[in-house]
Amino acid sequence: MSVLERAISAGYLDDEQPWAVFFDLDALHGRFKRLERAFPADTQHAVAIKANPLLAVLRQLVNQGAGLEAASMGELRLALASGANPASIVFDSPAKTDTELAEAMDAGVYINADSLDELERIHRLNPPDSARIGIRVNPVVGGGSIEGTSVSTQSSKFGVSLLRSQRKLLAAFRNYPWLRGLHVHTGSQGYELRRLVEGVRRCVDFAQKLAGEFGDGRIDTIDIGGGLPVGYRPHIEAPTIEDYADALRDRVPEIFGRRWRLITEFGRWLHGPCAFAASRVETVKDSPRGPIAVIHFGADLMLRRAYRPDDWYHKVTIHDECGQVATGDEVELTVAGPLCFSGDLIVRGERKVRPKPGGIIVAHDVGAYTFSMWSRYCSRPFPQVIGYRHTNGGVDFEMLHRGESDADLVTFWER
C-alpha cells in the first residue's frame, strides 16, 4: 500500500481538508546522513531555511547535527527558535539593517556580509572580538540554464565580484581584522556540476591569494553555499551529493584539508525529493484542447512551476479516490489550480489518464521552495503539512503544520 493510500485510509484528504503536503521525514534523515558522509566530519552543514522553513523539520535537522542558514531576520528567528546552537547558524541576508547586524552579532551567529558597504557598516558597529564574519564573493563563472537562479553572472545582485573588485576585497581584508571568512554560493537549480565546482575553485584561489598577502591564518572559514540540483525530470539524471563531493575533492582538494572551517548551505537537494502534494480533483471540464482538472493547489504552492513552466518541471500523477494509480485511456490533460487567473496551471497539456472528480492528483518532489514560497493570492489558507515515517510494515503520520485556520486567515488581513 502506498503512503498516499494509507493517508487516505487514515482520513486525510477529506472534504474539509481536500489537499495536503506529505513530507517523508525518514528520507530527509537519510539525505542529511549522506551529506555528512560526503564531507569531512567537522563540516558545518547549515541547511538553507528558505527551502523549507517548517520548524518541526528544522528541529529534526538540528537534532541530527545540522546548522541552519538564514536568509532574512525572520529566518534567523526561526533558526534560534529551532534550538540550533547560535554558533552553527549562518546569517546571509543581502539586505541587513544595522539593527539586524547588531542583533546577529549579539546572538553569536556567523555573518556573511554581502557587500563592501555592509563591511563598512559592520566596522562602524565595532564588532566584538568574538564576532565571526565573512564576505560573500561572486566567482563570476556565468549563469546556469535558469536565469532566476543564476547568481554568478557579472550583473548578479549578490556578493562582491572576484572579477572586478579583488583589489577592494584585499583592502577590506587589510582594514578589517575581524573579517575572517569567504562565502560563495555559485548558483542553484540549473547549474552544471562543473560550474558549481568552478565557483568554489575561484573562491579558494582567492583564499590562497589572501594567504600570500597576509599570511596563512588570515581567514579561518570557507562557506561553499548550496546549489546542488534535484532531478525533477525523471529522464534526466541529476548529480548526487557524492558526485559533487568527489568533483570538489578532485578540483578543490584544499577544502578537505582542515585548513579552514568548512560550511555548506544545501537546501533543495536535501528537501526537494522528500515531499509530495496531493489534492482531491474538484471538477473536470472539457475544452477543445482536452480535459482540464481543477484541484486545490496551483501557483500558490508551485509559484515557479506556474510562472516559468519550462524552467521548473514537476512530475504529476493521477490516482483514483483511494489513492491507487489511475488506469485508462490517456488524454491531453491540463491541471489547473484554484486561483483566479488563467496562468494558474501546473500541467499544460501532457498525456495522462483522464482523472475523475473525487480522484486524487499528486505533484512530486515538492519538499523545497514550494510552501516556503506560499502565495496569499485569493486568500486560500496555508496547507496542512503531514510528516510520515516508515515503521515495520506501516507508516506513522504526524502533523508538521496544522495549516491555517479561517481565523488565522482573517487575522492576517486584519492586522
Ligand SMILES: Cc1ncc(COP(=O)(O)O)c(C=O)c1O
Ligand atoms: C546564499 C545561499 N545559500 C544557500 C542556498 C540554497 O541553495 P540550494 O537550495 O540550491 O541548495 C541559496 C539559495 O538561494 C542561497 O542563496
